Amino acid sequence: MNHSHISPAPYTCIECGGDSARYPTSEELEIHIASDHLNYCPYECERCRFAKFPTEFALISHCKSDHGLKEFF
Structure with missing residues (x-):
């Protein structure tokens, strides 16, 4: 088993x-x-006025899904 x-x-x-x-x-x-x-939440989205995230990964995921960004630098 x-x-x-x-x-x-x-x-x-x-x-x-x-x-x-x-x-x-x-x-x-x-x-x-x-x-x-x-x-x-030190990571802020430059496109959203008040969107803040606890990790860089969370910010990148947000930018890709909400703003359609393919790459993030």
Whole structure:
């Protein structure tokens, strides 16, 4: 019998609690805390007046999906 076991994400947000607040890396937990609990979103979209993002990746994803940009520099 083939059993696959996926271990739970080891990093938990103590502010949120529960299984939905678990992250696979400490970096992802830090991003969650900064953006959701400290409202720290340093990356701003130059096309949207108030669009701010917690990571450069989130900003690039926004620019590609919302503004149709193929490349981002």
